[in-house]
Amino acid sequence: MTNINKPLQRKFFLGDTLKIARELLGKIIVKHDGKNILKGKIVETEAYIGEHDPACHAFQKFTDRSSVLYEKGGTIYVYFVYGNYFCFNIVTGKEGTGDAVLIRAVEPLEGLEIMKNRRPKAKNTRELTNGPSKFCMAFGLDGKFNRNDITGKDIYITSPAKREKFEIASSKRIGLNVGVDFPYRFFIKNNEFVTKHKFNNTI
C-alpha cells in the first residue's frame, strides 16, 4: 500500500520560505534505504531566512558550511552540532538567498523496525523521531546527504494520497540564542510527534 503521489518538484522549493515551511507540514518524506523504504509525515518545521535572520547560518556570512544555503531551493543541508547530532534542512528560494527550512519532527509511517534499530534509546514510537536529530538518526541521514537534492530518487517528499485536516500552529523557534523573536516555527497542532517544549503554545 503505497498511496504516494509523485514527488514534489523543484518548483515547490523555489517559493517563499515561510510559506514552504507551512506547506511542508503533513507532507510525506520518503527515503530509499537500501532495500527498504522509510516514510514519515512532517509534523514540525522551522524557517531560517538568510537575509534578515541572525539565527540563520547564512546570515551575513558566506562560509564553507553556509555556502550550501545559497544553492537553489531543493538542495539538502545537513550539519553537525554538539559533537553528536545532525540536523536536516531543505534549502528554499532561488539561488543566492540563503534560506532554508529545518525538519524538526516527523511521524513515522513506514520502516518502523529500521528506525527502532537505529534509535535504541527510544522507549516508544514517539521518541523515534520527535526531534531534529532523532529524526536524522532514525532515517539514517548524516553528512553524506549534505548538498544532495531533495528531488532525487533516494530521498524526496510527496503529498499524502488523502488530504488530512489539521490545524497549523506557530511559535518561536527552539534552542537559539539569537533571532528568538521570530515566530518561524510551525507544527501540526495536537500531533503527539511534535517536540514537547515550553514554547509549544501558539503565538
Next chain:
DNA sequence: GACAAGATTAGCT
C-alpha cells in the same frame, strides 16, 4: 595553531 560556541539529546535530581 588554539579557542569558544552551538538550529540537541539523554540522564540525573
Next chain:
DNA sequence: GCTAATCTTGTCT
C-alpha cells in the same frame, strides 16, 4: 527542570 557530553566550524592570533 537542569546539565554534561562531544566535536565541527568559524574566528582570532
